[in-house]
Amino acid sequence: MKTVLVIGGGVTGLKTASELAEMGYNVSLVEKEDYLGGQVVRHKYYKLAPDLRLAGDVIDPVIKAVESNSNIKVHKHSHVVSVSGSAPEFKAKIKNSKGETEETFGAIVVATGFDHFDPTVKQEYGYGRFKDVVTNSEVEEMLNPNGPTKGELKRPSDGKVPKKIAIFQCVGSRDRQVGNPYCCRVGCVVSTKQAIEIKEKYPDSEVYVYYMDMRMFGRGWEELYGKAMEEYEVIFTRGRGAEVTLKNQQLSLRAEETIMDRPIQHSVDMIILAAGMAAGDGTIEAAKVLGIKQNDYGFLAPKDDFLSPNESSKSGIYIAGADKGPMDIENCIVEGAAVAAKVAGKLKN
Amino acid sequence: MSEETKNPITEKIENTKGGHFYKEIMKDFRIKESLHGCLNCGTCVANCPAAAFYDYSPREVCQMMIEGDEETIEEYMKGKIWNCAQCYSCKYRCPKENSAADIVMAMREIAVREGLAAEALAGYTRIAKLVLTRGNQLAPDMLSPDAFPDWGPRMIELSSKKMEMREELFEGFPGMNVVDRAWAAEDYTIYEMQKIWEESGALEKVGTVFPFLVDIVQEDMEDKAEEMDAKIEEKKAKLEASKKK
Ligand SMILES: Cc1cc2nc3c(=O)[nH]c(=O)nc-3n(C[C@H](O)[C@H](O)[C@H](O)COP(=O)(O)OP(=O)(O)OC[C@H]3O[C@@H](n4cnc5c(N)ncnc54)[C@H](O)[C@@H]3O)c2cc1C
Ligand code: SF4
Ligand code: SF4
Ligand code: SF4
Numbered sequence: 071m072k073t074v075l076v077i078g079g080g081v082t083g084l085k086t087a088s089e090l091a092e093m094g095y096n097v098s099l100v101e102k103e104d105y106l107g108g109q110v111v112r113h114k115y116y117k118l119a120p121d122l123r124l125a126g127d128v129i130d131p132v133i134k135a136v137e138s139n140s141n142i143k144v145h146k147h148s149h150v151v152s153v154s155g156s157a158p159e160f161k162a163k164i165k166n167s168k169g170e171t172e173e174t175f176g177a178i179v180v181a182t183g184f185d186h187f188d189p190t191v192k193q194e195y196g197y198g199r200f201k202d203v204v205t206n207s208e209v210e211e212m213l214n215p216n217g218p219t220k221g222e223l224k225r226p227s228d229g230k231v232p233k234k235i236a237i238f239q240c241v242g243s244r245d246r247q248v249g250n251p252y253c254c255r256v257g258c259v260v261s262t263k264q265a266i267e268i269k270e271k272y273p274d275s276e277v278y279v280y281y282m283d284m285r286m287f288g289r290g291w292e293e294l295y296g297k298a299m300e301e302y303e304v305i306f307t308r309g310r311g312a313e314v315t316l317k318n319q320q321l322s323l324r325a326e327e328t329i330m331d332r333p334i335q336h337s338v339d340m341i342i343l344a345a346g347m348a349a350g351d352g353t354i355e356a357a358k359v360l361g362i363k364q365n366d367y368g369f370l371a372p373k374d375d376f377l378s379p380n381e382s383s384k385s386g387i388y389i390a391g392a393d394k395g396p397m398d399i400e401n402c403i404v405e406g407a408a409v410a411a412k413v414a415g416k417l418k419n
Numbered sequence: 420m421s422e423e424t425k426n427p428i429t430e431k432i433e434n435t436k437g438g439h440f441y442k443e444i445m446k447d448f449r450i451k452e453s454l455h456g457c458l459n460c461g462t463c464v465a466n467c468p469a470a471a472f473y474d475y476s477p478r479e480v481c482q483m484m485i486e487g488d489e490e491t492i493e494e495y496m497k498g499k500i501w502n503c504a505q506c507y508s509c510k511y512r513c514p515k516e517n518s519a520a521d522i523v524m525a526m527r528e529i530a531v532r533e534g535l536a537a538e539a540l541a542g543y544t545r546i547a548k549l550v551l552t553r554g555n556q557l558a559p560d561m562l563s564p565d566a567f568p569d570w571g572p573r574m575i576e577l578s579s580k581k582m583e584m585r586e587e588l589f590e591g592f593p594g595m596n597v598v599d600r601a602w603a604a605e606d607y608t609i610y611e612m613q614k615i616w617e618e619s620g621a622l623e624k625v626g627t628v629f630p631f632l633v634d635i636v637q638e639d640m641e642d643k644a645e646e647m648d649a650k651i652e653e654k655k656a657k658l659e660a661s662k663k664k
Contacts, residue, residue: 194512244458245514282460310458312465312512326461326470326478333464333471 072176072417073098075162077150077356080108081399082391083181084132085406086413091141093414098173099136100145100164102352106133108183109392110399113207116214116221118399119256119263120290128399153178153360157386158417177386177413180360180370181406184392185350187242187250189343195238196314201227202321203314203341206237206257209264213271223268225340231272232339236323237261238311239281243346250367254346255396258284259291261344262298269302277304278336280311280325288398309334314341347396360387369395380409388413426451428485438489440496440529445484447525453510453518457481463509463519472569475502477509477519484522496530501539531628540628547629551622551636554604554612558597559585610647613640 072095076087079101087097105111107129115125136142148166155161158176186207189197197203202225215221225232239261243254258281265277284306286292298304309325316322323336349368357364363371363383370389373381382389390409391402429451437445444450463477464470470477480500483491503523510518530536540547550556559581564570570578577584582598589595594603613636616622626633 240514246455246516247512247514282458309465310460310462310514312462324465326464328459328461328464328478331476333461333467 072096072158073173074413074417075100075150075160075173075175075178076181077178078108078181078183078352078391078393079103079106079136079144079146080181080183080391080402081110081129081132082183082393082402082406083108083179084136085403086179086181086390086410087142088132088135088139089407089410090414091136091139093410095141095414095417097142098145098164098175099142100148100150102147102149104147106136106144106146109186109207113186114211114214114217116210116217117263117267119259120288120294122263122266132403150356150359157384160386176417177388178360179388179390179409179413180353180356180362180382180393181389181391181409182353182356182393183350184347184353184369184396187248187254187345187348189241189345191248192241192343194313195241195311195341195343196316197343200314200316200321200341201225202232202339203343205241205343205345206260206264207345209342213264213267221271223272223340230339232275234276234278234338235268235340235342236278236280236311236336236338237265237342237344238323239279239284239344240310241343241345242348244282250346250348252367253285253396254344255285256398257344257346258286259288259294259398261342262286262291262294262304264342265304266294266298266302269298269304277302278338279304279306280309280323281306282308282310289400311341347392350393353393356393360384362387362389365395367395369393380405380412386416426455428454428456437487438492440492440533441484441487441489443529443533444492444522444525447529449518449521449525450484453521454481454484455515455517457485457517458515460514462512462514463517466508466512467519468506468508468569469502469504473499473502475499477503477523480519480522480526481517492526493535496526496533496535498539500526500530501536531624534627537628544629544632547625547632548635549600551613551616551625551632552609552639553600554609555601558600560598606643607647607650610640610643 074090074095074097076083076097076099079099083099084106087099090097110125110129118125118128145164148164150162151165152163153160160175160178161172162175163170163172189195189205195203211217212219212223213221223231239257242248243250261279265279268275268277284295286295307327309328311323311325313324314321320337321341326333354368357370365371370382370393372379373383380388380390388409390405391397429445461478467477469475483495500523505520507520510520545561546556549558562578564575586596597603622633
């Protein structure tokens with residue numbers, strides 16, 4: 071029986087590994103960090119959109135399915151440093167702090183995921199300059215009872231709970247100025263979810279979302295959007311957050327209220343940037359080591375988006391999840407299962 | 420962006436929509452790099468100093484050029500576009516890399532050429548006259564709070580003390596202790612400048628907006644001509660002599 075190399079231990083890679091193992095294949099899972107679960111675990115996601123169920127309820131069983139399966143060998147804190155050979159016999163060198171080993175694999179699945187866009191380059195938002203301008207992933211950590219603020223939303227500047235909160239959509243997405251014209255595909259639902267979580271916990275707070283379009287195409291997303299407006303009185307203003315300044319120790323934002331055709335300034339206590347998804351360093355590294363094609367933005371390019379969505383440009387090397395482009399968890403799990411089936415079918419012949 | 424970049428928006432114009440003004444604007448070399456569709460996001464408006472104080476919107480400028488409605492465009496060329504401060508904030512923030520600033524500049528040039536600008540620029544008569552007859556466009560006594568709604572309290576206070584301040588600042592510099600112009604240029608310099616305008620055709624262009632100013636300048640030049648031409652000859656001779664040395 072051939073062994074499969076899975077690179078990346080996020081939700082996609084975990085699902086791929088456990089599906090293959092259940093079908094009887096041996097799997098080596100290589101994860102560069104010392105934990106499994108990817109971004110969901112790194113940023114301590116608390117509740118997931120759109121159902122507001124605990125992230126742990128989703129990610130823990132996926133991790134457990136991997137850790138409890140004896141067909142899977144997990145290499146944490148490890149990197150694939152070189153690959154030679156071709157399908158169906160690859161030789162890969164796996165390196166960690168203890169040394170290097172070489173193994174032979176019948177197929178390789180790349181599930182290296184994404185990185186959150188770093189908003190420091192959008193200087194006009196003042197991230198890194200103004201303490202109370204934070205990112206959506208930092209808010210995920212705060213809202214988690216096991217996070218740094220024990221579940222409280224706190225202003226980094228003074229530790230106080232903010233009363234007026236503005237959320238800026240599309241930070242680092244739909245933006246030619248930063249070279250990312252694509253849509254992040256999760257920002258809208260994540261912000262809506264965070265707005266609801268904040269209003270639920272602090273009913274007296276005011277939450278304003280500055281957006282261009284609310285892209286609510288997923289299962290239950292539009293309903294969540296309705297709920298935010300109707301039940302939680304979250305205020306959605308159609309206009310992109312344009313600039314943040316500090317006036318008398320208070321954050322002040324500029325935008326245009328594009329429905330009323332007027333420029334506005336708005337004083338708030340905290341600004342959350344809905345930072346989008348960018349191709350991660352880990353994905354770029356994997357593309358280099360394996361010699362597979364990337365698209366214009368660094369994400370991995372399928373051989374054919376319609377007909378072979380999980381095959382890379384190289385035979386025997388497969389791709390899945392958020393390393394192909396922005397994707398939510400539900401779809402990552404589908405991708406993980408799909409790529410496992412594809413690989414299993416291929417290795418059987 | 421390279422010069423060869425294709426822009427589907429500007430390429431369509433020749434054979435499709437729009438009237439005369441629309442086509443003239445779209446033909447301008449700057450437009451190709453200034454209009455790539457518009458998200459209607461309002462980033463440009465939020466950062467625009469003109470939009471903060473006047474009935475003007477760079478988003479509208481972009482939308483209008485995409486829609487191509489001739490009447491609206493003509494109206495804009497006669498009025499609203501003259502509010503833009505040409506600060507380029509819109510260009511450096513627009514997520515589609517549009518530049519309302521460049522579109523407006525092209526529209527202004529075409530408005531002048533096509534005779535649409537006279538009314539909008541009437542308020543600038545004093546400035547134009549000052550440039551054409553004295554060689555500087557803004558005089559301290561033109562800077563008053565009622566002409567600048569965007570001034571804060573500090574500017575208003577400073578403006579009320581401008582003569583005293585200039586006296587103090589420019590003690591010993593004759594020509595600077597004035598408020599009816601920024602500084603007093605020499606007659607010779609002004610004459611030379613006027614000559615350049617006349618010969619380059621700029622004066623004729625000014626005439627499409629301020630016809631009477633052309634007469635004023637020409638009279639001014641005639642009055643000085645004899646004296647100034649003699650000076651020019653004198654300078655030329657000096658130059659020749661220095662070359663021979
Ligand atoms: C703020 C925020 C909130 C979100 N909330 C939700 C939500 O509520 N609901 C929802 O459905 N989705 C949500 N998402 C989307 C969700 O994060 C992704 O769908 C999911 O994390 C993608 O999983 P993945 O396994 O493809 O990638 P990742 O989670 O990025 O995992 C990739 C893994 O691969 C590892 N890796 C990378 N490169 C290498 C390498 N070269 N070698 C070895 N290992 C490597 C990484 O360390 C990481 O562990 C949210 C996204 C953001 C930005
Ligand atoms: S998902 Fe929403 S926040 Fe993200 S880029 Fe698209 S429209 Fe913007
Ligand atoms: S260049 Fe003109 S339109 Fe653009 S921001 Fe400045 S004033 Fe506004
Ligand atoms: S910033 Fe650009 S995309 Fe946004 S409204 Fe203005 S012109 Fe349109």
